[in-house]
Amino acid sequence: MSAETSQPVSEGPPKGIGPMQRREMWLAYLMLAPTFLIILVIVAGPLLANFWISVKPVQLGDLRPPAVLVNERLRGGPEATGDSATLEYRLRNSSRKEEIRDVVLKDEVPAGFAVTGLPQGCELTGSALTCTIGTVEPGWRDRLQLEGTVSEEFLAANRPERASEPVVTGDANNVLTNFEFTFENFSRIFSADEFWSVLRVTFYYTIFGTGGALVLGLFAAQLLHTAFPGRGVLRGLFLFPYVSPVIAVAFTWVVLFDPFSGTLNALLTKMGVVSDPINFFGQRAIEFSVFGIPLEFPLALTTVIAFEAWRYFPLSFLFILARMQSINTDMYEAAEMDGATPLQQFWYLSLPQLMGILSVLFLLRFIWTFNKFDDIFLLTGGNAGTRTLTVDVYEQGFALSNLGAGAAVAVVVFVVLVTFATLFIRFSPKEEGL
Amino acid sequence: MRPASILLTAFTGLLWGVMAMVVIGVTLTLITGEVALPQATAAGLAGLLGALVFVWRGSAAGTGGAPAWAYCAVVVFLVLMIASFAGPFSLPLSVAPVWQGLALIAFVAGVTAALRLCLRDARFGAMSRYEREVIYIRIAKGVGFVVFTIIVALPFYVMVMTSLKSQQTLLANPLDLSIDFSQGLSGLVRSYVELFTQFNFGRYLMVSAFVSVATVVITLLLSVPGAYAVSRLRFPGQALLARSVLLIYMVPAIVLVIPLYAVFSQLGLRNTLTGLLIVYPATTIPVALYMLQGYFRGLPAELEEAGLMDGLSRIGVILKITLPLSLPALASVSLYVFMIAWNEFLFAFMFLDNPDIFTLSRGVVSLNSSEVPRQHLMAGAVIATVPVLVIFLWFERFLVQGLTAGSVKG
Numbered sequence: 004m005s006a007e008t009s010q011p012v013s014e015g016p017p018k019g020i021g022p023m024q025r026r027e028m029w030l031a032y033l034m035l036a037p038t039f040l041i042i043l044v045i046v047a048g049p050l051l052a053n054f055w056i057s058v059k060p061v062q063l064g065d066l067r068p069p070a071v072l073v074n075e076r077l078r079g080g081p082e083a084t085g086d087s088a089t090l091e092y093r094l095r096n097s098s099r100k101e102e103i104r105d106v107v108l109k110d111e112v113p114a115g116f117a118v119t120g121l122p123q124g125c126e127l128t129g130s131a132l133t134c135t136i137g138t139v140e141p142g143w144r145d146r147l148q149l150e151g152t153v154s155e156e157f158l159a160a161n162r163p164e165r166a167s168e169p170v171v172t173g174d175a176n177n178v179l180t181n182f183e184f185t186f187e188n189f190s191r192i193f194s195a196d197e198f199w200s201v202l203r204v205t206f207y208y209t210i211f212g213t214g215g216a217l218v219l220g221l222f223a224a225q226l227l228h229t230a231f232p233g234r235g236v237l238r239g240l241f242l243f244p245y246v247s248p249v250i251a252v253a254f255t256w257v258v259l260f261d262p263f264s265g266t267l268n269a270l271l272t273k274m275g276v277v278s279d280p281i282n283f284f285g286q287r288a289i290e291f292s293v294f295g296i297p298l299e300f301p302l303a304l305t306t307v308i309a310f311e312a313w314r315y316f317p318l319s320f321l322f323i324l325a326r327m328q329s330i331n332t333d334m335y336e337a338a339e340m341d342g343a344t345p346l347q348q349f350w351y352l353s354l355p356q357l358m359g360i361l362s363v364l365f366l367l368r369f370i371w372t373f374n375k376f377d378d379i380f381l382l383t384g385g386n387a388g389t390r391t392l393t394v395d396v397y398e399q400g401f402a403l404s405n406l407g408a409g410a411a412v413a414v415v416v417f418v419v420l421v422t423f424a425t426l427f428i429r430f431s432p433k434e435e436g437l
Numbered sequence: 438m439r440p441a442s443i444l445l446t447a448f449t450g451l452l453w454g455v456m457a458m459v460v461i462g463v464t465l466t467l468i469t470g471e472v473a474l475p476q477a478t479a480a481g482l483a484g485l486l487g488a489l490v491f492v493w494r495g496s497a498a499g500t501g502g503a504p505a506w507a508y509c510a511v512v513v514f515l516v517l518m519i520a521s522f523a524g525p526f527s528l529p530l531s532v533a534p535v536w537q538g539l540a541l542i543a544f545v546a547g548v549t550a551a552l553r554l555c556l557r558d559a560r561f562g563a564m565s566r567y568e569r570e571v572i573y574i575r576i577a578k579g580v581g582f583v584v585f586t587i588i589v590a591l592p593f594y595v596m597v598m599t600s601l602k603s604q605q606t607l608l609a610n611p612l613d614l615s616i617d618f619s620q621g622l623s624g625l626v627r628s629y630v631e632l633f634t635q636f637n638f639g640r641y642l643m644v645s646a647f648v649s650v651a652t653v654v655i656t657l658l659l660s661v662p663g664a665y666a667v668s669r670l671r672f673p674g675q676a677l678l679a680r681s682v683l684l685i686y687m688v689p690a691i692v693l694v695i696p697l698y699a700v701f702s703q704l705g706l707r708n709t710l711t712g713l714l715i716v717y718p719a720t721t722i723p724v725a726l727y728m729l730q731g732y733f734r735g736l737p738a739e740l741e742e743a744g745l746m747d748g749l750s751r752i753g754v755i756l757k758i759t760l761p762l763s764l765p766a767l768a769s770v771s772l773y774v775f776m777i778a779w780n781e782f783l784f785a786f787m788f789l790d791n792p793d794i795f796t797l798s799r800g801v802v803s804l805n806s807s808e809v810p811r812q813h814l815m816a817g818a819v820i821a822t823v824p825v826l827v828i829f830l831w832f833e834r835f836l837v838q839g840l841t842a843g844s845v846k847g
Contacts, residue, residue, distance in 0.1 A: 024671065030751060031670035034662035035678075038722055041659065045697070045719030046688055052696035066702045179699060226581045237582075239833055240589055246829045247593075248780040250798045251818035255596040258811055266595055269611040270463060273472040313588060344570045374689035377782045381802075393691040400695050401787075413692040424687055 050417070056410035058184045063404035069098030069175040071106050071139065077164045081153040090116065090149040090164060092134075094171070099142045103173040106136040108147070111167035115157030120150030139173075188411035192399070197390070205373065205391040207301075208308055212375075213368045215312025217361065220319025225349075227320075228327050238324075245317035253381035256310055260284055287388040303387035307379055311372060319364050326360045327353070366427045370420065392416050439563050446492045446559060447485050449576055453551045454484020454513075457544050460583060462526055465533075465540045467594075470613025473540075474527035479520035480544070487513035488552050496560045510549040517544070551579055593822075600816035601625050607811060628816035636813070637792060638820060641800035645779060646824075648710060648796055652717040652778040653771045656725045659718065660770075664729035665755055669741070679730065685723040690783050698787055708790050716784050721774045728773070732766035733759065769835040772828060779825055797821040 020028065072095045079088040090112070096103055112118060112130045121127060125134040125147065134147060157163050192198055227238055244252060260283040262268050268280035283306040288299040330353070338348050376393040379385060385394035392412060400409020455477045462475025490512045494505035517525050524530075525544070526537060555575040558568065598614040599607065603624070606613060616625065623630070632638040666672070667679050697716065698707065706712035736759065744754045760767070785799040795803065801817040 027670050028672040031666040031672040031675075034666040034670075037659045038663040038726060041715075041719045041722060042685060045716055046685055046693065049693040049696035049700075050688065052700070053692055056695060056699065061699070066699055068703065177703075179703070222581055223585055226578055226585065237586070239830060241585065242829070243589055243593060243826065246776065246825055247822045248782070248798060248801075248818075248825060250780075250782050250801050251596065251822040252592060254801065254805060254814055254818050255592045258599060258815060259592055259595050264607060264611050264811065266467070266611050266614065270466065273466075273612065274474055342567070344567045345574050346570050370687050374687070374691070376689070376691045381782075393689065396691045396695070406695055406699065410695045413695055416689060417692050420687065420689065424684065 057414045061406040065178045069101040071171040092147040096143040103175040106173035108134040110169035113163035115154040118151045188407040209373045211308045212311035212372045216315040219316035223320040224323040242317045249377045450484040450488025451481045454480040457547045467614045469533040476521040483513045483517035628812045645797040649778040655718040656721045660725035668730040668733035
């Protein structure tokens with residue numbers, strides 16, 4: 004900046020944007036506008052809305068806005084022309100907490116029904132009935148009765164009062180948009196005993212799931228690095244877990260590991276490896292002791308982590324393989340000449356070359372594993388000590404129907420995530436270009 | 438003679454003997470449904486002695502006679518039969534004799550081949566560190582191939598085979614994963630027929646196909662201009678934008694679900710395909726934009742400038758020059774987006790209640806109840822998997838490109 008201002012103004016480069024550049028700029032903005040719009044509406048908006056909901060006392064049931072429900076029926080059982088009958092509207096405020104203002108009922112009086120008595124507040128113009136009810140209390144119920152006599156036409160028709168549906172309009176406070184705030188959601192989730200165990204499980208799952216997928220991927224990449232017949236087939240096969248729908252592979256694992264009808268448990272018990280079937284996805288922990296110290300092995304969590312590593316190793320495998328194939332082979336020839344053994348070559352040549360892609364993969368997979376919801380939800384539903392933060396969002400928001408608490412957990416997820424992302428941007432090696 | 442070399446040879450033989458026996462024994466069990474108790478000790482002994490004979494004969498090569506591996510195979514066979522009292526799988530000979538014979542041949546051939554690959558050039562005399570490490574790596578690779586192939590293939594094998602079973606046979610013997618041809622073709626595919634006739638899976642398949650294709654179209658329509666703008670046009674904030682697109686990948690869907698659920702419920706968009714078609718492109722556009730702009734950057738700008746000089750408009754340049762040149766990238770982006778949309782579970786699960794508009798993922802979840810038998814669930818899983826796998830295998834080249842180019846999303 005200072006270099007620019009020190010130059011004489013008249014000889015400096017043209018300042019500002021020229022007309023052509025301006026046109027280019029506007030074209031660029033125009034081309035990006037739809038992307039911006041959809042991301043604003045579906046990603047940025049909900050992110051902010053999530054903070055809003057997290058400080059509101061919203062239950063799942065509150066999403067249906069308060070409304071006056073109406074039920075119309077014919078009373079008096081008219082049988083002949085000229086019989087008197089009553090059209091009765093039963094009205095009810097669906098909400099037990101909110102009042103509804105400016106309630107108005109509109110309906111068409113069925114053909115052949117001669118109105119003799121109108122309830123208070125109602126007007127009849129031709130066959131159009133308009134009843135102004137005004138403000139109703141929470142939990143309010145009422146009946147409007149319309150007296151009249153019936154004609155031939157009315158009796159001939161099948162349930163003539165159903166010909167037109169009564170319409171009730173009214174204004175009510177929407178719990179999502181009013182200005183009532185509470186910190187109860189946060190205090191509830193932080194004071195719950197399980198919250199800290201959920202946090203711990205989340206980190207175990209994220210760290211070991213990511214690490215497992217990376218190590219398996221590195222190993223698989225070593226296997227397929229050198230050419231041999233059938234390499235293409237194996238590479239395709241190794242990608243199957245990642246490409247298949249999560250729902251299919253998750254249920255397959257559940258079926259495979261089932262304690263009663265699962266193949267794996269049948270194998271283990273029939274071959275005498277274990278005496279009783281193991282409930283891989285249902286048992287929280289196996290207790291054992293080493294030198295008299297009781298220890299617990301978190302069985303379900305381990306199985307879920309194994310699934311995570313199994314499903315996502317293909318991704319790290321692909322990236323690592325691509326990186327390995329781009330390493331210059333001269334280096335290995337030189338090392339060979341110098342008498343480096345294969346393991347030394349791997350440790351001192353390959354690994355340092357792969358460190359960049361490995362760290363990028365670790366950080367990205369770390370964030371993605373942390374975000375993962377589907378896998379655990381489908382495998383265990385978050386039971387048996389496998390509930391992570393993301394599953395807890397669902398548990399609080401939908402299983403317990405407390406949207407506000409769910410959103411509060413989602414805020415925690417987001418805050419942890421922003422911390423990771425900051426670290427990621429800080430430490431990501433630039434040369435990998437990811 | 439070095440004890441360390443002998444120990445390495447013996448260990449290699451032991452490992453392969455035990456591993457081959459366990460793998461082949463389990464395979465035999467799954468194919469025949471008869472519980473084969475693999476005699477791991479006998480097999481280990483057979484492998485161990487086979488390996489010793491192989492290296493001994495190999496060191497004595499050039500003296501004529503049969504090749505070392507033939508001695509090895511004979512020794513493996515004889516030792517296995519003697520040590521297991523002629524019952525390597527603990528099954529009487531009358532049970533599935535053909536399969537037992539094949540398994541025995543597979544065992545001898547497998548162990549011999551593995552030893553031949555691992556212990557080529559090995560000897561009992563002193564071996565250098567280099568030579569020993571070559572053998573370690575061969576062993577590790579061999580074990581790796583076997584283990585990886587099994588852990589990847591086994592779940593898919595179980596998925597397909599379970600879907601072809603009937604309820605009774607599944608309950609009677611969970612180990613029997615053979616194809617029972619005696620029930621005829623209609624009996625085999627009964628689960629599939631019932632899914633399509635009674636569980637409405639034909640419709641789910643159509644809905645999934647429609648949603649996925651529509652997501653691809655919307656994503657491309659929006660991300661192509663965006664990617665072009667980011668990669669070719671100069672405007673304030675361009676560099677920032679190109680980098681920050683990646684950040685959108687990192688927003689977890691679960692954080693968006695509650696607000697979107699709340700708002701879509703109130704707008705009446707929740708239980709509709711329109712709702713899904715608003716959400717899906719929003720999750721795929723950043724990926725597509727990132728992948729495409731990388732590709733556009735790699736195209737020579739001179740071609741486009743020539744087009745501009747010859748009087749084409751920007752839109753003309755994109756349509757007539759850039760897009761035809763980017764067909765491979767468009768293909769991989771489309772396939773990748775298709776895959777994401779087809780496999781998507783969370784939003785479909787949260788938004789759709791009406792069975793008329795279930796996607797396949799949502800439909801398969803509805804099968805996961807105690808009233809629906811297991812083979813139906815597995816058949817549903819197969820129906821959901823097969824289209825993606827077929828597309829994947831067909832266009833593997835493009836997809837692998839797409840997966841590595843920009844898809845760090847998972």
